[in-house]
Amino acid sequence: MNYLGLLEQVIEQVLAVGRLLAAEWNRPGGPRGRGDKAEVDVAIEKVLRRKLLSLLDCDFWGEETGSRLTGQEFCWVVDPNDGTSDFLQGRPGSAVSVGLLRNAVPVLGVVYAPVTPNLGPDCISWAKGLGGIVRNGQRCLARLDHVGLALGSKVLVSTAAATKPVINAELCAPAEFVSMPSIAYRLARAAAGDAVAGISLVPVSAHDLVAGHALLIGAGGVLLDQAGAPISYESKACLVRASTKCFGGAPQACLELARRNWDILFTT
Template identity: 60%
Template sequence: MPTPHLEKLLAQTIEVVIRAGQLLIAEWARVDGPRGHGDKAAVDDAIEQFLRARLLQLLPCDFWGEETGHRLTGHPWCWVVDPNDGTADFLKGLKGSALSIGLLHKQTPVLGVVYAPVTVEGVPDCIAWAKGIAAVSRNGQSVRSQLSTKTLASGEFVMVSAAAINKPELNRALCQPSTFVAMPSIAYRLAKVAAGEGVCGLSLYPVSAHDVVAGHALLIGAGGVLVDERGEAISYVTDANMHTVSRRCFGGSASACRALLAREWDLIFV
């Protein structure tokens, strides 16, 4: 098959993702609140079905979805989709869950769109990048975040899970001299870091490909890295890798990731 024009494909993907986000906005606005329980919302399947059909029209290839399963044939291209990363927090009434759409080429992230339709700031937030584009974009505007030169420092922010508000002193100590920000969705944490809002986004729980491929692409576009709990680059080479890419992940400035992964995060679970 001919190589897709990634800049054009990114624009088409953003359009599809923003349309899909209307489903999440409508679900959030229900009088009785979003439907579902635990980490499964009723709207998740509908969003992924919408995305799957339209993304495969844009680029027919392999597909890895959280809700609708996966088809891996060895095709060099693969869409990787999480229709609502941060579902459990979404169902608890927390803003900031996100649609996460990534594209792998020969197991390497080359395109990412992370779209948070319902945010604390009150406006939808779409962060995107594709290989060949000079900078990450945020709501259509280029953002040069220079992650390669950032360090863990005062004035910087570390994006951690929403549960961090339950142990603020410990999270403050683990993230110092930077300040922690508690928020849902590892995809959106990584995206915000790529857009220049933070120096590192992390998850202390196992993540799958659908959680992080889009964010990983954005980090690449911003000069950052995504590593596992050993400090090794996260990969998507096998089925097993896709199911669980890491036990913990750290994404952002290489220097900040190295510093943070060496800290005693096990204390969070004591």
């Protein structure tokens, strides 16, 4: 399998549908939809499903258009707009997320946030055989193997953290927390070295995680569940609910964060 050649083609398709997401964001009157469903999501996934399966005809796991699971070696995993709720509430930073599993292991990932608060369009990618992740066409040399929680480091959390800043600050210490949409993009930015970890404190599915997980692998990072165990995608049940909480980034930092009492956020 020529993963690097495939990655180039996947990036091309993700950037193309990213333009649809950006156009919906900039639509007069704002993006259409309610709750966690934007009208553009289905349209984007339909395009990606057709294009990706033309590149590699295999199993498919999508958020909006359903799944095709036949036990093949490869499986595309797609979220057309990770962070839809924030997107519909006018918060920039949602992302198109495309990952590829081979025998349940992430081997390729592309996460693209076409609209961000201060970085501009941001595309982060990796495939097996690449010596590190690529960000906006440039090789990123950040490695997560030997970094940990420290003063000045950052932990990327959901936008809900802004409602309980004191508790979140304590749970992330000595690092500082930064709230932002999209767990896929939080994991991608951790892989790119913007933070020591990206986390989610609510149940997540494979379409939320696989692309970001691939990027973490490329950067020497890990993705752990609420018990501090590696997240896997070895069954349909795992694809439906990969974990109830997740911690992705530098190995030691994620282990330490997973041990902390995050449930206190939901009981106070």
